[in-house]
Amino acid sequence: MSDERGGEVIKGTLDMIVLEVLQQRSMHGWGITELIERRSDQLLSVNQGSLYPTLYRLVARGWISSEWKTSDNNRQARFYTITRAGRKQLAAARAQWEKLSRGVNLILGGAHA
Amino acid sequence: MTLRERWARFRGTIRREALEREMDREMQFHLDMAAQRNAERGMRPEMAKREAQLAFGSREQFKESGREAYRARTAENVAADVRFALRSMRRAPAFTVAAIVTVALGIGASTAMFTVVNAVLLRPLPIPEPDDFVYVGWTWAKGGDIPALSAFQYEFVREHGRSLEALATYRTEEAFVGDESAAQPVRGLRVAGDFLGTVGFMPRLGRFFDARELQGGEPVVMLADDLWRTRFAADRAILGRQIRLGGKPHTVVGVLPREFRFPPAPGNVGYLAPLVITVNPADEGHNTEAIGRLRSGLTQEQRTDDVRALSDAFRSAYPPLAAAGDGFRLFTHSEVFVESSRRQALWVLFGAVFLVLLVGCANTAMLLLVRASARQHEIAVRASLGATPRRILQQLLTEGLMLSLIAAALGLALALSAVRAFLAVSPNALPPGTDTGLDLRVLGFAIGVSVITGVVFGLIAAGPALGARLHAALLGGTRGATSGHTRMRDAFVLLETAVAVVLLCGAALLGASFARLVAVDAGFDPNRVVAVRLGRLPPEYDSARRDRLISRLLERIRALPGVEQAAVAPSLPFERGLNFPVDVADHPELAIGAVELRIVSPGYLATLGVPLRGGRDFGDADVSRTEPVAIVNEAFARHFWKDASPLDREIQIGHFRDRWINPRLAYPTRVIGVTADIRELGLNRAPKPTVLLPRRADTDGTPLLLVRGTSRELVNTLRSVVVAEESQLAPSVEPLSAVMSRSVAEPRFRTLLVSAFAGFAVLLAGVGIYGVIASVVQQRRREIGLRIALGANRAAVVTAVARRCLGSVTAGALIGLVIFWPTRRVLSAMLFEISPGDPRALTLAISVLAIVAACASWIPARRAAHIDPAMSLRE
Numbered sequence: 001m002s003d004e005r006g007g008e009v010i011k012g013t014l015d016m017i018v019l020e021v022l023q024q025r026s027m028h029g030w031g032i033t034e035l036i037e038r039r040s041d042q043l044l045s046v047n048q049g050s051l052y053p054t055l056y057r058l059v060a061r062g063w064i065s066s067e068w069k070t071s072d073n074n075r076q077a078r079f080y081t082i083t084r085a086g087r088k089q090l091a092a093a094r095a096q097w098e099k100l101s102r103g104v105n106l107i108l109g110g111a112h113a
Numbered sequence: 114m115t116l117r118e119r120w121a122r123f124r125g126t127i128r129r130e131a132l133e134r135e136m137d138r139e140m141q142f143h144l145d146m147a148a149q150r151n152a153e154r155g156m157r158p159e160m161a162k163r164e165a166q167l168a169f170g171s172r173e174q175f176k177e178s179g180r181e182a183y184r185a186r187t188a189e190n191v192a193a194d195v196r197f198a199l200r201s202m203r204r205a206p207a208f209t210v211a212a213i214v215t216v217a218l219g220i221g222a223s224t225a226m227f228t229v230v231n232a233v234l235l236r237p238l239p240i241p242e243p244d245d246f247v248y249v250g251w252t253w254a255k256g257g258d259i260p261a262l263s264a265f266q267y268e269f270v271r272e273h274g275r276s277l278e279a280l281a282t283y284r285t286e287e288a289f290v291g292d293e294s295a296a297q298p299v300r301g302l303r304v305a306g307d308f309l310g311t312v313g314f315m316p317r318l319g320r321f322f323d324a325r326e327l328q329g330g331e332p333v334v335m336l337a338d339d340l341w342r343t344r345f346a347a348d349r350a351i352l353g354r355q356i357r358l359g360g361k362p363h364t365v366v367g368v369l370p371r372e373f374r375f376p377p378a379p380g381n382v383g384y385l386a387p388l389v390i391t392v393n394p395a396d397e398g399h400n401t402e403a404i405g406r407l408r409s410g411l412t413q414e415q416r417t418d419d420v421r422a423l424s425d426a427f428r429s430a431y432p433p434l435a436a437a438g439d440g441f442r443l444f445t446h447s448e449v450f451v452e453s454s455r456r457q458a459l460w461v462l463f464g465a466v467f468l469v470l471l472v473g474c475a476n477t478a479m480l481l482l483v484r485a486s487a488r489q490h491e492i493a494v495r496a497s498l499g500a501t502p503r504r505i506l507q508q509l510l511t512e513g514l515m516l517s518l519i520a521a522a523l524g525l526a527l528a529l530s531a532v533r534a535f536l537a538v539s540p541n542a543l544p545p546g547t548d549t550g551l552d553l554r555v556l557g558f559a560i561g562v563s564v565i566t567g568v569v570f571g572l573i574a575a576g577p578a579l580g581a582r583l584h585a586a587l588l589g590g591t592r593g594a595t596s597g598h599t600r601m602r603d604a605f606v607l608l609e610t611a612v613a614v615v616l617l618c619g620a621a622l623l624g625a626s627f628a629r630l631v632a633v634d635a636g637f638d639p640n641r642v643v644a645v646r647l648g649r650l651p652p653e654y655d656s657a658r659r660d661r662l663i664s665r666l667l668e669r670i671r672a673l674p675g676v677e678q679a680a681v682a683p684s685l686p687f688e689r690g691l692n693f694p695v696d697v698a699d700h701p702e703l704a705i706g707a708v709e710l711r712i713v714s715p716g717y718l719a720t721l722g723v724p725l726r727g728g729r730d731f732g733d734a735d736v737s738r739t740e741p742v743a744i745v746n747e748a749f750a751r752h753f754w755k756d757a758s759p760l761d762r763e764i765q766i767g768h769f770r771d772r773w774i775n776p777r778l779a780y781p782t783r784v785i786g787v788t789a790d791i792r793e794l795g796l797n798r799a800p801k802p803t804v805l806l807p808r809r810a811d812t813d814g815t816p817l818l819l820v821r822g823t824s825r826e827l828v829n830t831l832r833s834v835v836v837a838e839e840s841q842l843a844p845s846v847e848p849l850s851a852v853m854s855r856s857v858a859e860p861r862f863r864t865l866l867v868s869a870f871a872g873f874a875v876l877l878a879g880v881g882i883y884g885v886i887a888s889v890v891q892q893r894r895r896e897i898g899l900r901i902a903l904g905a906n907r908a909a910v911v912t913a914v915a916r917r918c919l920g921s922v923t924a925g926a927l928i929g930l931v932i933f934w935p936t937r938r939v940l941s942a943m944l945f946e947i948s949p950g951d952p953r954a955l956t957l958a959i960s961v962l963a964i965v966a967a968c969a970s971w972i973p974a975r976r977a978a979h980i981d982p983a984m985s986l987r988e
Binding site: 078 | 176
């Protein structure tokens with residue numbers, strides 16, 4: 001994902017969002033795309049495909065696993081499931097994120113108040 | 114490509130293809146679904162499809178990133194592990210240096226020792242088909258054998274030895290090759306029989322000697338490759354040309370191949386020349402060193418059967434020459450050159466060094482455990498961040514391996530210099546023809562040891578950090594896991610103590626034995642005696658001219674300032690001398706088959722400083738007069754006459770079992786003197802019955818000169834005196850004390866080595882004990898502080914803490930003694946006048962350990978006593 005604009009924050013964020021989405025239930029790539037689109041219309045509107053390298057990377061790290069299953073419309077689709085390691089990573093990343101966003105809020109929010 | 118590689122590549126291809134297929138299918142599914150949704154929103158089908166593709170982006174590009182993600186996984190992890198390992202080593206330099214040095218010493222020492230064991234006991238000789246190369250010797254039914262034959266037996270084997278494809282004999286010599294102005298004489302071999310075939314080589318140029326030349330026809334010579342290159346510029350036209358050898362013209366008939374090696378006399382063999390053997394059935398001296406090459410493919414039984422048949426044939430053909438049960442015997446190279454005691458010694462040293470390696474590894478494992486407890490939190494955090502147990506294990510293994518591989522590299526360098534040191538300290542520890550280069554087997558040994566060590570380290574460090582303890586470590590801090598560590602470290606202390614005790618016992622015994630050996634009274638004073646070996650006399654010297662030279666030399670030497678005495682001797686103390694059977698007419702049953710015979714000049718006893726117990730020394734009259742006289746030593750007198758005086762009795766030299774060995778010398782000899790016994794066969798060997806005879810003018814062989822004097826410059830003066838008298842001589846001059854010291858070089862070396870090993874082991878054990886107690890003190894700071902605050906006696910605190918290792922040290926010492934007990938027997942072959950169970954030596958070993966253990970625990974325990982409660986309780 002070297003082509004990705006927005007740098008580390010976005011990259012890490014996409015990881016976190018994917019893990020977050022998968023924490024609720026197993027899902028295929030298209031399903032993840034739809035869900036993310038529904039929640040935030042910005043992030044994936046241009047390059048939906050960039051989700052896939054992210055998924056492969058998370059698989060390679062052992063944070064999610066994949067399995068071919070039949071989808072709702074009776075087609076074979078690859079479903080992704082979060083692993084235990086993935087859950088831990090998500091917790092850690094979320095803590096990190098909260099720390100970061102608190103800091104950002106303190107600075108940005110403090111300037112406005 | 115091997116099958117395995119094919120399979121791996123095949124599987125790789127399948128995996129890659131599967132990956133591509135899956136990515137394609139998955140992305141296609143995505144596009145289809147997106148298009149379907151677009152259509153549902155009212156787009157025309159082509160439009161819906163195009164929009165979906167647009168929103169997706171470049172499919173190829175994403176696939177490529179996907180591939181990369183998979184590919185990078187493996188390589189990236191390894192690289193990251195190595196980087197991480199290096200970083201953590203840098204962060205803990207003291208630990209890293211300690212661990213690496215310990216293991217490097219262990220690996221270095223054991224590799225060096227293995228190199229020597231390998232070179233001496235395992236590696237084949239550097240000649241073709243070394244297993245078929247044998248030494249032919251003789252064995253007596255009454256005991257004893259010798260790897261040499263009489264000339265008569267040699268001829269018999271040459272004619273009748275069926276299993277021998279070739280048989281030869283040789284003698285080493287030194288001579289000037291080419292013009293006499295050449296600075297150094299060249300070492301060469303006089304050979305008889307099919308010498309080259311026996312050793313297993315073909316000439317590089319020309320041919321070997323033919324039968325007529327071997328019988329002493331026209332003088333011929335074969336040059337060694339090295340000499341041919343350096344002296345004759347590798348001139349191929351040298352064949353047929355005449356060169357001077359020892360001052361006489363010889364025709365060059367051949368050149369030896371470059372790879373020619375002769376294990377019994379290795380190194381710089383410069384040339385071969387024929388040796389003419391004179392066969393006399395009455396001469397039973399085993400002075401012909403017979404080497405042979407067996408027909409290839411013979412089984413061990415066939416060899417044994419053939420040798421037995423050969424011995425039977427010899428006995429029935431020449432009954433007087435062999436008693437029942439006497440016969441021929443084949444020897445291997447290592448049987449001839451490595452005494453069984455020395456072979457045992459090598460294995461013992463190897464075992465000792467392996468124990469050292471074991472202690473080194475145990476210590477490093479202990480260090481790693483300490484590190485592991487310190488890093489437990491780090492590992493727990495990494496695990497909680499999603500590192501799989503496998504991933505953590507892999508990383509810890511990488512660290513262990515890196516550590517041990519660095520240590521192995523260091524250890525190998527160490528081993529190379531250690532082997533050199535071994536050779537320098539113990540010049541005659543190796544048989545001739547030994548190649549001590551590091552070979553693949555040694556390299557494999559070192560790398561194998563270090564890899565195993567590395568894996569073990571990694572596992573030890575990882576073990577407690579993984580699995581069930583992980584949870585405990587995260588939740589309950591470090592308490593639970595640490596107690597497991599402490600137990601393991603107690604086990605290591607026990608192991609180290611046991612090994613240290615084994616080595617200390619060995620070192621104490623060898624040390625005590627060596628102290629006794631050098632304290633032995635040799636019976637004479639070697640300190641002010643200098644030995645002069647004349648070396649090979651020029652060929653124009655007959656026996657008369659030789660004796661004139663010797664008398665002139667003695668005269669000039671005696672006239673030198675500071676010289677008290679000078680005499681002629683056949684051989685040096687501590688080196689091999691001549692043996693002869695002797696009996697007395699009235700007690701034939703007391704006959705001795707091998708009495709030490711020394712043919713000496715008057716003044717020999719005074720020169721060596723051997724006291725005369727009765728009678729008189731030889732005088733000049735005994736040399737010229739015809740009446741045969743002898744001087745015997747006390748061991749001889751005791752054997753034949755108990756306490757009665759041997760003076761004026763008659764002995765029969767060369768008479769054995771009613772037969773005179775040499776009919777020309779069939780006469781009795783009168784005893785005119787008795788000397789004290791001296792240990793001239795070696796400090797560790799009891800004096801044997803010895804007879805001295807006066808040296809007469811026509812005695813064979815070039816004798817040695819012994820000179821007793823006070824001058825420090827004696828060695829140099831003597832050399833110049835000899836060269837001034839005959840410029841062609843290259844004499845070797847050395848004090849007798851050097852000869853004596855050489856004779857104990859091996860026990861000295863063994864003692865030094867085992868002591869060094871023991872010192873190293875006990876040091877490591879001390880470090881281990883120190884480490885355990887120090888960490889206990891560290892862990893219990895609060896508790897100790899509390900106790901002190903509540904009024905505990907500081908001395909009681911010290912004792913309580915120091916007692917921590919008492920159990921493992923005591924158990925280790927006991928186990929060490931138990932392990933040592935059976936090895937005692939092996940050791941006893943190396944001991945001199947001390948029992949392998951000597952209580953004083955064993956007590957000394959245990960005391961050394963106790964002192965080291967006490968010091969190692971006292972230092973941290975004292976720190977415990979100085980804990981300030983105000984500080985420790987606040988922590």
